[in-house]
Amino acid sequence: MPDPIRVGVVGASPTRGWALGSHLPPLSALPDFRLVAVATSRAETARETAERFGVPLAFGDPGELVVHPDVDLVTVSVKVPHHYELVRAALEAGKHVFCEWPLGANTAEASELLASARAQGVRHVVGLQGRRSPTVNYVRDLVADGYLGELLYAGLAVEGEGRGDQIAEERVWTADRANGVGTLAILAGHNLDVLRYVVGDLVGLQATVAVRWPSATVVETGATIEVTSPDVVLLQGRTGERGYVSATVQTGLPKGAGAELELQGTDGVLRVRASRSLHLTDAALSLSGATGEAPPAPLVVPDKYRTVPEAVPDTAARNVAGLYLTLADAFARDEPPESLEPSFATALELHHLLDEIEAASESGRRRAID
Numbered sequence: 001m002p003d004p005i006r007v008g009v010v011g012a013s014p015t016r017g018w019a020l021g022s023h024l025p026p027l028s029a030l031p032d033f034r035l036v037a038v039a040t041s042r043a044e045t046a047r048e049t050a051e052r053f054g055v056p057l058a059f060g061d062p063g064e065l066v067v068h069p070d071v072d073l074v075t076v077s078v079k080v081p082h083h084y085e086l087v088r089a090a091l092e093a094g095k096h097v098f099c100e101w102p103l104g105a106n107t108a109e110a111s112e113l114l115a116s117a118r119a120q121g122v123r124h125v126v127g128l129q130g131r132r133s134p135t136v137n138y139v140r141d142l143v144a145d146g147y148l149g150e151l152l153y154a155g156l157a158v159e160g161e162g163r164g165d166q167i168a169e170e171r172v173w174t175a176d177r178a179n180g181v182g183t184l185a186i187l188a189g190h191n192l193d194v195l196r197y198v199v200g201d202l203v204g205l206q207a208t209v210a211v212r213w214p215s216a217t218v219v220e221t222g223a224t225i226e227v228t229s230p231d232v233v234l235l236q237g238r239t240g241e242r243g244y245v246s247a248t249v250q251t252g253l254p255k256g257a258g259a260e261l262e263l264q265g266t267d268g269v270l271r272v273r274a275s276r277s278l279h280l281t282d283a284a285l286s287l288s289g290a291t292g293e294a295p296p297a298p299l300v301v302p303d304k305y306r307t308v309p310e311a312v313p314d315t316a317a318r319n320v321a322g323l324y325l326t327l328a329d330a331f332a333r334d335e336p337p338e339s340l341e342p343s344f345a346t347a348l349e350l351h352h353l354l355d356e357i358e359a360a361s362e363s364g365r366r367r368a369i370d
Helices: 018-022 024-029 043-053 062-067 080-092 107-120 134-144 169-175 183-199 316-333 344-363
Strands: 005-010 033-039 057-059 073-076 096-100 124-127 151-161 204-210 215-218 224-226 232-239 243-253 258-265 268-274 285-291
Touching: 005 024, 005 062, 005 316, 018 024, 018 316, 024 033, 024 043, 024 316, 033 043, 033 062, 043 057, 057 062, 062 080, 073 080, 080 096, 080 107, 096 316, 107 344, 124 316, 124 344, 134 183, 134 258, 134 268, 134 285, 151 183, 169 215, 169 224, 183 232, 183 243, 183 258, 183 344, 204 344, 232 344
Parallel strands: 005 033, 005 073, 033 057, 073 096, 096 124, 151 243
Antiparallel strands: 151 258, 204 232, 215 224, 232 243, 258 268, 268 285
């Protein structure tokens, strides 16, 4: 058996954050990996995480982790504005990289990071973990195998629950669209990626991208802040010869109902429901479908799609673990970096799609997608 891939995680807070619940558990359970280093912005919190997970190396300076000789793969799980500098440093150190989505705060940063990764010849993965959902992959195969017949319609609706005129203090940074986060980049980005993964790329679209709540009250302080990050994304497009797409992604809805993907074809229908978003966890997904004259009924995902060991918690960690298993398989087969998916190249495609959506909204005209 080859030696485990030695991983260092940047952003491994001991009390909160995406890495704590979604990266550290699978890295502690997957035999192909060994968690050897963690880093946060403070040495004491890094040491606390290291002690909790039995990690030998802890750093209060992420820059020390990315160049350490005992680290083969750097996972970047921090706020989006810091992705570029950390990923670039890891690439320059010759490390393989797992970066959370979005790859950069904008398309220019994502393009530079992809070019750097290719120049270094390292493997790279982006955190579009919806592509490793067992339910999503089963639906993708059903579509490809003709379950629907010819695809006629794909409808995506995502409703994020909350109050758009209020914001928690720790989330204030997300109100600025320049930081590369918000409804368009995160919730729309992940769910539109699932859509295009299942039915293929859009070939044209019309869109509306808007800020429903241009100001918000900080819950803890009562201060009023400006909001420039969109919270409404509406689009229509086309895929295939006769397939039409409608997608709505909105946040700040007091009675937000989660997400639903509906696929209608000449011979059948498929519906995927999620309590929050399609990309997070299969534990929160339900699938139904029918062909011919039969009414829609629940469908069971075959066991062959569930490849993540039971030792990984049945949470968002499962889909993230699927991305790590993709990496491990690429190492085991000695596959070239470009064969990996979802990679930085996948991320750049999605960055471009979101740019096209904004451009279509600003112009008020249909955009042809290359």
